[in-house]
Amino acid sequence: MIEVQKASKQFGELNALHEVDWSVQEGEWWGIIGPNGSGKSTLLRLLSGTEQASSGEVLIRGKAASSYERKQLSQMLAVLQQDGLPPVHYPVKDVLEMGRYPFQNWLGQELGNDPEDLIEGIMDKLDLRLLAKRPLDELSGGQRQRVALGQVMVQQPQILLLDEPTTYLDLRYQHQFMELVGNWRKESGITVIAVLHDLNLAAQFCDKLLVLQDGQVTGSGTPQEMLTAEHIRRVYGVEPVIVQHPVSGVPQVLISRHMEE
Numbered sequence: 001m002i003e004v005q006k007a008s009k010q011f012g013e014l015n016a017l018h019e020v021d022w023s024v025q026e027g028e029w030w031g032i033i034g035p036n037g038s039g040k041s042t043l044l045r046l047l048s049g050t051e052q053a054s055s056g057e058v059l060i061r062g063k064a065a066s067s068y069e070r071k072q073l074s075q076m077l078a079v080l081q082q083d084g085l086p087p088v089h090y091p092v093k094d095v096l097e098m099g100r101y102p103f104q105n106w107l108g109q110e111l112g113n114d115p116e117d118l119i120e121g122i123m124d125k126l127d128l129r130l131l132a133k134r135p136l137d138e139l140s141g142g143q144r145q146r147v148a149l150g151q152v153m154v155q156q157p158q159i160l161l162l163d164e165p166t167t168y169l170d171l172r173y174q175h176q177f178m179e180l181v182g183n184w185r186k187e188s189g190i191t192v193i194a195v196l197h198d199l200n201l202a203a204q205f206c207d208k209l210l211v212l213q214d215g216q217v218t219g220s221g222t223p224q225e226m227l228t229a230e231h232i233r234r235v236y237g238v239e240p241v242i243v244q245h246p247v248s249g250v251p252q253v254l255i256s257r258h259m260e261e
Helices: 040-048 070-074 092-103 116-125 141-154 171-188 199-205 229-236
Strands: 002-011 014-024 029-033 055-060 077-080 159-163 191-195 208-213 216-221 240-244 251-255
Touching: 002 040, 014 040, 014 216, 029 040, 029 199, 040 055, 040 077, 040 159, 040 191, 070 077, 070 092, 077 141, 092 116, 092 141, 116 141, 116 171, 141 171, 171 191, 171 199, 199 251, 208 229, 216 229, 229 240
Parallel strands: 029 191, 029 208, 077 159, 159 191
Antiparallel strands: 002 014, 002 055, 208 216, 240 251
């Protein structure tokens, strides 16, 4: 579904990505992890078509991501940023309806079937029914992120790109958000690619992890393969303790505190 072939991206003298090779199959959930400044968000922008590789290629269904027309790409791919939606004074249901933009003509008229049933169903799935008439700027951060997810669900993409989607959420809303994405994926078969800083969330929800460091791929594979003490020590420069989650069995990362004598 997605092929990244020796993709590099430069910003002036800065080499943000260097010859990244990577492939994503339909229906997979990949997590992109690595330290700050490692090129994670840059890679996501190449996938979304908002940036073009300086060299190499990023292909979606065999076609360069940057060559798609914006509406055409939006019918296939959706992006959810870490800050979700700005706290504007629009009712929740109106915000959800904005997700239909790729399927509307210049008059804002739907080109296909009436999306009302789709929108109503998504409000039920995300527990937004009671918030439908509430302005977005009256909601909590967790509620707004749920609305942001609803908006991209209304878009009905085949690929979902998430850029640190849980950054501003507390523990409860982090888990709730990831569970909602996981349920959507099970129901629809959507492909998910998420930039994540929380390695433990990544291990619990992602099938595979792509590890970036200084703009280069240092590894890719399952959480069990990537979240080893040796790999984390080399990439992040910390002393980790790896334990097994008592329920799921996936690796969980603890950090050893340096105790001065």
